[in-house]
Every structure is written in C-alpha cells, then in structure tokens.
Amino acid sequence: MRRGFLNRPGPFGSSKKADDEDLCSSMSKAAIGEYLPKSNSDAPTREPTVPSSQQKSKERNTKPRSLGWPIDTPRTAAQVESVDEFVAVYAKAGSPGLAIRGCRHPDASPTDPAFCAWLSFSDVYSKIPNIGWKKLLSTPSSVPYRILPVNGAGLGMVATRAIYAGETINIERPVFISPVALPTYDNLEDSLQDIYKIAMGVLDPRTVAAIMSLSNCKPVTKHPISKLRGIIDTNTLYCSFPQSEYLPHYGGVFLDMSRCNHSCIPNATWDWDHCSLSMQLRALQPIREGEEITLSYLGHWQSRSERQRELKTKYDFTCTCPACEPAVSTETQTIASSDSTTKSKSTTPLSEKRAAIAASDSRRKIIINSKILADALWKNWATPTSTQPSTKLIEFHERILQLRAEEGYHHDSEDNYAYLAHACAALGDEQGFKRWAKKLMEWRAWGPGQTGADRRMTWKRWVEDPTTSPAWGLRGTGTN
Numbered sequence: 477m478r479r480g481f482l483n484r485p486g487p488f489g490s491s492k493k494a495d496d497e498d499l500c501s502s503m504s505k506a507a508i509g510e511y512l513p514k515s516n517s518d519a520p521t522r523e524p525t526v527p528s529s530q531q532k533s534k535e536r537n538t539k540p541r542s543l544g545w546p547i548d549t550p551r552t553a554a555q556v557e558s559v560d561e562f563v564a565v566y567a568k569a570g571s572p573g574l575a576i577r578g579c580r581h582p583d584a585s586p587t588d589p590a591f592c593a594w595l596s597f598s599d600v601y602s603k604i605p606n607i608g609w610k611k612l613l614s615t616p617s618s619v620p621y622r623i624l625p626v627n628g629a630g631l632g633m634v635a636t637r638a639i640y641a642g643e644t645i646n647i648e649r650p651v652f653i654s655p656v657a658l659p660t661y662d663n664l665e666d667s668l669q670d671i672y673k674i675a676m677g678v679l680d681p682r683t684v685a686a687i688m689s690l691s692n693c694k695p696v697t698k699h700p701i702s703k704l705r706g707i708i709d710t711n712t713l714y715c716s717f718p719q720s721e722y723l724p725h726y727g728g729v730f731l732d733m734s735r736c737n738h739s740c741i742p743n744a745t746w747d748w749d750h751c752s753l754s755m756q757l758r759a760l761q762p763i764r765e766g767e768e769i770t771l772s773y774l775g776h777w778q779s780r781s782e783r784q785r786e787l788k789t790k791y792d793f794t795c796t797c798p799a800c801e802p803a804v805s806t807e808t809q810t811i812a813s814s815d816s817t818t819k820s821k822s823t824t825p826l827s828e829k830r831a832a833i834a835a836s837d838s839r840r841k842i843i844i845n846s847k848i849l850a851d852a853l854w855k856n857w858a859t860p861t862s863t864q865p866s867t868k869l870i871e872f873h874e875r876i877l878q879l880r881a882e883e884g885y886h887h888d889s890e891d892n893y894a895y896l897a898h899a900c901a902a903l904g905d906e907q908g909f910k911r912w913a914k915k916l917m918e919w920r921a922w923g924p925g926q927t928g929a930d931r932r933m934t935w936k937r938w939v940e941d942p943t944t945s946p947a948w949g950l951r952g953t954g955t956n
C-alpha cells in the first residue's frame with residue numbers, strides 16, 4: 477500500500493481559526509504596527525532572575541491569568557496541508573485503522589438504519605462509546621427557512637421569516653462523516669469504493685437518495701463512486717473531534733445545511749458540537765424574510781482575488797457577493813455612459829469598483845493582522861509597568877470593530893468585545909466591563925452543548941462581580 481492523502485479542505489473543510497492563522501503569516505503587519513512597542517524601552521520591565529518574596533507576591537498578582545473564552549480557548553491541531561504532513565501526524569497517532577460506525581438513537585436496534593454513517597479513525601472511535609446518540613432536543617420549534625432555487629446558485633436556504641442576529645436557525649446532525657484526510661491505496665477511487673459502499677449501506681435508502689441529490693461541483697467519471705465522492709467534496713462542513721490529539725479533523729455532509737450557498741459577507745455561521753454530534757447554524761446578522769441564508773466557505777479575510785481563486789478551484793463558481801462585486805453609484809454610471817468628455821475626467825464605474833475592492837482588501841488585511849497582534853498587544857499593555865497609554869488597547873479594538881462594520885460584519889466580533897471588556901477590567905472600570913461583557917453575551921456566540929453553557933456561565937459570573945474577572949486591576953488602577 478502506498479500511503480497517499482485524500483484531503484478535503486473547504487468550509488466545508490478546514491478549521492476557521494487555522495485558516496485565519498495561515499493567512500496572517502503571509503501578510504504585512506505594518507498597518508497596525510503603531511500599536512506595538514517600538515523599542516526595548518517600550519517593553520515591560522523584565523523580572524529579576526531570583527525574585528524576592530515581595531516581588532514574588534507582585535508577580536503572582538500580575539501573572540497573566542487566562543482570559544477565558546473567546547480569547548483563550550484550546551486550539552485544535554493544525555490542519556495538515558501535504559502528504560508528508562499527513563503521513564507524520566498519522567504515524568504519531570499510531571497509524572489508526574478506519575472504522576465505519578452507524579450512529580443510531582438509543583432505542584434503535586442494531587439492524588435499524590442509522591441516521592449517520594461515520595467513517596472514523598479508531599483513535600476517535602475507541603474514545604466515544606457506541607451507546608446511541610440521544611435525540612436532538614434543542615432544535616428550534618419551527619425551522620425559519622426553506623430550501624429553494626436561488627438565482628444562479630442552484631438551490632439555497634431562504635429565510636421564511638425575519639431572523640435576529642445571534643439566533644439559532646437550525647441544529648442538525650450530519651448524515652455522513654469522514655476524516656478530511658485518509659490514507660489511500662494507489663488508486664484513490666478503488667480504495668474508497670468498498671468503504672463508501674458499506675457506509676451507505678448503514679443508512680436508510682431515502683437518506684442515501686437525499687445525499688445523492690446534493691450538488692456536485694466535481695467532474696463525474698465512469699468510476700462507480702465518482703459522483704458520491706464529488707458530492708462529499710462539495711458539501712462537507714468542518715467538524716472536529718478533540719478526542720484525537722493528532723487527527724481531529726473531520727467533515728460532515730448535511731441534508732439542509734449543505735444547501736447553504738457562499739457569501740464573502742455571510743449572514744450565518746456554524747458551530748459544531750462533537751458531544752451531541754450536531755451542527756448549529758446561527759445568524760451573524762439580522763436576516764429578512766425571503767433573504768438567502770449564506771455561509772462563508774473560506775477563512776473570512778482573504779483578498780478578493782484570493783477568494784475568487786479558492787472558490788473557483790474548490791467549488792467551481794465565481795462569487796458575485798457585494799464584497800466581490802461592489803455596487804457602483806448610479807450617478808457615476810450615468811455620467812460615464814452619457815457624456816464621454818466628462819467620463820475621462822470623472823470616476824468611472826470601473827475605477828469606482830476597483831477603489832471599493834482595494835479598500836475592502838485593505839480593511840480585511842488589517843482585520844486579519846489584528847487577530848495575531850491582539851495577544852501581543854494585550855500582554856504588553858495589561859501590566860502595571862506598561863508604558864502604553866491606558867486608552868491604547870481600547871482604541872485598537874474599537875478601530876477593528878469599525879473596520880469590521882465597514883466590511884458588513886456588525887455583530888460577530890466576540891474577540892474584540894472580550895478584549896474591550898478585559899481592558900475595562902484591567903483599568904478597574906466596572907461599568908465599562910459590564911457594557912462590553914453584556915454585548916458579548918447578547919451576541920450568543922458561546923456555541924452549543926456543555927462547552928457553550930460553561931462559557932456563558934463564566935461570563936455571567938464575571939458580570940455579576942467584575943472584580944472576579946481575570947484582568948481586574950491589571951493596569952494597577954483597580955482594587956487589586
């Protein structure tokens with residue numbers, strides 16, 4: 477057997493945070509460099525090698541404490557990008573075998589059709605007991621959407637009533653789960669044929685028919701599994717199983733959520749809950765009745781040309797969302813088409829469009845860079861010895877909130893809200909802390925399941941008594 481590599485990247489494929497980080501490394505940090513220390517004299521004073529007991533006590537008080545969710549959350553292992561990387565992580569995981577599990581409810585018999593066929597590495601499989609998956613209890617009482625034809629994009633998910641920002645639109649289980657990368661034989665399709673046949677065999681034939689009716693953007697060959705493979709590649713949403721240290725990356729196919737089309741300014745996002753094996757679809761913006769519900773298939777902040785390239789390669793379409801095709805003003809269009817002399821002097825629709833795209837690319841670059849710089853800035857600012865002005869951190873995150881809003885992202889700024897709340901706490905500003913923390917909690921981004929409930933409870937406790945929050949008084953002006 478040659479150890480090969482089947483990788484299914486995409487939204488639909490890769491960890492959102494990992495995507496963001498990859499992008500960061502290739503971009504200039506100049507745009508927000510002004511917020512970072514310019515020289516050593518700006519840096520916090522270093523602790524002596526052998527601290528006195530007084531210094532030790534000061535160190536205890538100033539030692540960085542975890543800021544909790546959404547800033548300090550465990551990261552999943554990095555996505556593998558090449559055959560060599562996959563071979564290495566696969567070996568580290570102990571070269572686990574593949575297992576096919578039919579996921580059933582506890583009251584189903586082992587011969588009943590499964591609601592999901594789960595192709596899993598044995599390292600995950602052995603850690604999750606096959607005792608049956610409880611019925612999903614928390615699905616919204618009436619789903620606020622229908623799957624309908626959408627102009628130029630096949631079928632899509634369309635809102636049947638107004639949906640508020642942060643609202644859970646749907647909670648759904650996948651019908652098929654598979655690792656995003658697999659060891660393969662020389663011929664990929666031959667090696668997958670038996671596996672896919674067994675996997676489809678554990679499902680109800682109606683579920684298999686529904687899977688086979690999903691969209692396929694890949695070429696279909698004569699091979700019996702070519703179409704199914706294309707459907708899986710087109711429709712998987714990223715799911716992770718942190719039970720595996722090295723191979724946590726999986727993709728799930730969903731009968732409804734996989735119908736969501738892409739926008740570079742999406743109005744919805746998804747959160748995976750590995751404990752209940754379910755995906756939550758959540759509104760990022762208020763959505764009007766009749767409006768299409770969209771997801772981003774990409775890490776959010778690439779430039780337009782990078783986005784277009786990736787969408788064409790992976791999903792075979794050209795994006796025409798407002799970020800990719802910004803509207804030009806009718807006034808300029810009229811001038812351009814009716815008066816050729818004025819045209820040469822005024823802004824043409826094309827130059828206006830180019831300028832709008834360049835402005836959007838530049839905002840996105842600053843936003844993505846701010847994500848990596850935020851941690852360094854916090855560490856530099858949130859200490860009594862910092863020489864940074866007390867307003868610096870607040871200005872930084874308020875500026876990012878403004879840029880995000882200009883890009884059409886008005887609500888989903890949980891990291892910025894959290895940093896702003898912690899900055900107020902560091903300055904001993906109780907009201908400021910409560911204001912930003914409440915904004916974070918109103919936004920309801922804590923995610924599904926027990927993890928989400930724990931995150932919410934932590935912030936609720938901090939809001940009740942901001943002096944218990946981790947950053948309280950770190951700038952030395954609070955009660956600490």
Ligand SMILES: C[S@@+](CC[C@H](N)C(=O)[O-])C[C@H]1O[C@@H](n2cnc3c(N)ncnc32)[C@H](O)[C@@H]1O
Pocket residue numbers: 628629630631632690691692693710711734735736737738739791792793794795796
């Ligand atoms: C995951 S499916 C989405 C549902 C699909 N439209 C359907 O009919 O089932 C991804 C495919 O939908 C289409 N698609 C998604 N977003 C699109 C967009 N913004 N514009 C045009 N086509 C899009 C592309 O064909 C893409 O390969």
